[in-house]
Amino acid sequence: MREIIKMIVVLAMIATVSGASLSFINAKTAGRIKEQRFKYLKEPALTAILPEYDNDLVKDTFETMIGEKTYIVYPAKKSGVLKAIAFEIDEKSYGGDMSVMVAMDLEEKRLTGARVTICNDTPGLGLKVTTDEAFINQFSDIPLYDQDGSDHILSLKKDGGGVDAITGATISSSSVLRAVNSAVGIMREHAGEIAEKADRAGTVK
Amino acid sequence: MRAVREFTKGFWTELAPFRLVLGLCPVLAVTKSMDGGFGMGLATTFVLVCSNVIVSLLRNIIPPKVRIASFILIIASFVVIVQMVMEASDMYLLYKQLGIFIPLIVVNCIILGRAEAFASKNGIFLSFADGLGIGLGFTMSLTFLGAIRELFGSGVIVFNWMGEVIFTFSPFGSAYQPFTFMQAPPGAFICLGILLGLMGLIGNRQTAG
Numbered sequence: 159m160r161e162i163i164k165m166i167v168v169l170a171m172i173a174t175v176s177g178a179s180l181s182f183i184n185a186k187t188a189g190r191i192k193e194q195r196f197k198y199l200k201e202p203a204l205t206a207i208l209p210e211y212d213n214d215l216v217k218d219t220f221e222t223m224i225g226e227k228t229y230i231v232y233p234a235k236k237s238g239v240l241k242a243i244a245f246e247i248d249e250k251s252y253g254g255d256m257s258v259m260v261a262m263d264l265e266e267k268r269l270t271g272a273r274v275t276i277c278n279d280t281p282g283l284g285l286k287v288t289t290d291e292a293f294i295n296q297f298s299d300i301p302l303y304d305q306d307g308s309d310h311i312l313s314l315k316k317d318g319g320g321v322d323a324i325t326g327a328t329i330s331s332s333s334v335l336r337a338v339n340s341a342v343g344i345m346r347e348h349a350g351e352i353a354e355k356a357d358r359a360g361t362v363k
Numbered sequence: 364m365r366a367v368r369e370f371t372k373g374f375w376t377e378l379a380p381f382r383l384v385l386g387l388c389p390v391l392a393v394t395k396s397m398d399g400g401f402g403m404g405l406a407t408t409f410v411l412v413c414s415n416v417i418v419s420l421l422r423n424i425i426p427p428k429v430r431i432a433s434f435i436l437i438i439a440s441f442v443v444i445v446q447m448v449m450e451a452s453d454m455y456l457l458y459k460q461l462g463i464f465i466p467l468i469v470v471n472c473i474i475l476g477r478a479e480a481f482a483s484k485n486g487i488f489l490s491f492a493d494g495l496g497i498g499l500g501f502t503m504s505l506t507f508l509g510a511i512r513e514l515f516g517s518g519v520i521v522f523n524w525m526g527e528v529i530f531t532f533s534p535f536g537s538a539y540q541p542f543t544f545m546q547a548p549p550g551a552f553i554c555l556g557i558l559l560g561l562m563g564l565i566g567n568r569q570t571a572g
Binding site for chain 1: 421424425426428429432433436437439440443444447448450451455456459543546
């Protein structure tokens with residue numbers, strides 16, 4: 159009996175001390191970790207694809223539920239006027255999940271750019287979708303909608319479209335296209351709602 | 364000097380990955396590049412030294428029946444600390460590169476092995492020396508394996524630390540065709556196999572001579 163009590167007491171003590179020190183360090187580092195994640199994962203993509211903005215993206219970002227998924231939206235404003243928005247789309251791709259940040263100009267209804275933020279494809283081959291400029295630039299400054307008003311669907315050249323895939327990375331290339339296309343679809347359905355939230359973002363605290 | 368002996372054994376006679384063939388998961392997984400191996404080695408060394416000291420400190424309090432649970436609790440705490448500190452510091456890119464293998468330090472058998480085989484039976488100072496020696500030996504091995512794989516796999520070693528390039532080493536020139544296989548998972552096995560073979564050869568010669 160005494161042995162069991164000793165075991166319980168000792169284990170509980172170790173667990174308490176380690177739990178306390180972990181929560182202490184977590185409290186010390188949480189803010190910094192959030193900044194780091196934004197700085198290294200989102201910011202390079204956002205500054206590359208959003209048109210010029212002067213608001214604080216970290217402060218103005220908001221979440222919106224569309225269907226069953228939650229999207230984190232980054233609104234880009236210039237002198238308080240909403241110019242463009244960017245949000246991330248998750249897609250299945252070669253080697254696991256892929257995330258693509260897609261930015262759109264709301265006034266001109268144009269895609270301003272897309273960048274792959276998470277990709278698990280092979281380095282040197284499929285991972286080129288994150289860095290290859292010729293590929294990436296195919297998503298900048300193209301209209302969201304066709305002349306007849308329907309979504310401007312992007313497709314690869316082998317499927318009769320106009321986008322060059324990365325050699326040896328057809329799967330990842332078409333995942334990027336699917337992500338961009340679904341972003342355009344989301345904007346068609348929910349542009350008003352997102353723009354309204356974006357206008358309020360940052361002002362209400 | 365017992366402490367010196369406990370410290371230096373980690374560099375050759377009990378060199379963890381090559382002589383004891385322990386802790387192979389990170390050895391194979393993160394040695395795609397030299398800096399990755401080095402960073403992983405340092406993170407493991409930190410956890411190993413801290414857990415050795417704490418286990419040694421508590422060795423007379425922990426009841427034998429729950430010792431493994433206690434060790435894992437102590438080790439896991441230090442691993443999470445390392446993880447949070449790395450993510451919050453300038454080592455963020457290294458943290459991203461090592462990915463899942465940082466949390467997996469918890470199950471690195473070297474750390475539990477040292478806690479069980481050494482720290483729970485010896486004093487704090489000796490346990491510290493043991494942890495530091497084994498840890499630095501582990502770091503050395505990972506750095507070496509990473510250097511070989513990066514050199515042959517990409518033709519050039521680029522050593523990145525805290526977001527800055529410390530040095531680059533490209534002995535082959537631009538005509539070298541990278542042997543990318545070396546940086547793929549099977550390349551890790553083959554590289555490790557060759558190194559184990561060489562180590563065995565040297566070890567045999569030492570005992571024979």
